[in-house]
């Protein structure tokens with residue numbers, strides 16, 4: 001007998017499919033990078049085909065052991081992490097991990113992290129030759145000393161990386177933005193002009209947690225990225241703002257832990273959403289969200305989830 005959780009009864013009235021920057025998703029719910037691994041731990045227990053897609057943990061050119069522990073700290077309404085892109089490297093991903101992921105029955109989005117433009121270009125070239133659905137350029141990781149966020153805070157560097165990667169691939173190119181900037185719209189516009197197909201926002205907010213007894217930061221890296229419900233209003237505001245600044249489709253995330261949260265992001269302008277920290281708290285949650293969103297839509301008299309995108313009526 002199949003020991004996986006059975007499929008919830010499908011709400012047939014509400015269309016769940018969405019289109020995001022060259023990708024057709026069967027529903028708007030994706031697992032966020034770094035909070036779902038490569039899906040292997042969950043695959044024996046859950047039906048991953050219930051998801052619109054999975055964004056892989058951040059992949060780098062060479063394998064990385066990540067930062068020394070402690071690298072997770074709980075905070076009010078959220079958590080700080082400084083995992084630092086622990087991953088087996090792009091070659092091992094392509095040969096040992098991706099083949100299994102392609103059986104999951106949902107979109108596979110490769111989250112690409114680098115220290116330099118050359119890193120991003122080389123990884124895009126390698127991943128272009130695979131069957132990943134799309135690439136998510138992580139120009140926003142706050143927990144590594146070079147690249148990532150330091151590129152993502154400078155519109156000109158974002159432009160340079162995206163232009164260079166665009167030349168390497170016709171696959172959908174999503175660009176994940178950091179919230180640790182004064183104007184996220186300026187960075188979003190640079191990515192749009194450079195040829196991105198969609199923008200993903202937001203990554204974590206740079207923070208610090210303190211241990212009064214030892215008079216030291218709780219994280220060995222001193223600072224880390226804040227995620228979870230605490231950041232939701234900021235993430236919603238950024239989606240709202242960027243939706244008005246660019247024409248590209250948006251993928252929204254930051255603190256989503258319910259179907260209502262997910263639909264709020266869509267109202268603010270997201271075509272799809274990702275769930276991160278909430279999956280660490282309750283791994284089951286993400287699988288029930290598409291159905292719950294459809295039920296809410298049906299109760300409100302709507303026939304699709306896509307209709308929510310950008311429907312917020314500001315005062």
Ligand SMILES: Cc1cc2nc3c(=O)[nH]c(=O)nc-3n(C[C@H](O)[C@H](O)[C@H](O)COP(=O)(O)O)c2cc1C
Pocket residue numbers: 032033034035057058059081083085111138141176202203204226227228229231253254255256274275276277278
């Ligand atoms: C433990 C952990 C690891 C993460 N690793 C990555 C990563 O490798 N690449 C990336 O783009 N984002 C990474 N993120 C950021 C999440 O994908 C997401 O942008 C952020 O946590 C906000 O969403 P949430 O509040 O739903 O978690 C990580 C987040 C956490 C909590």
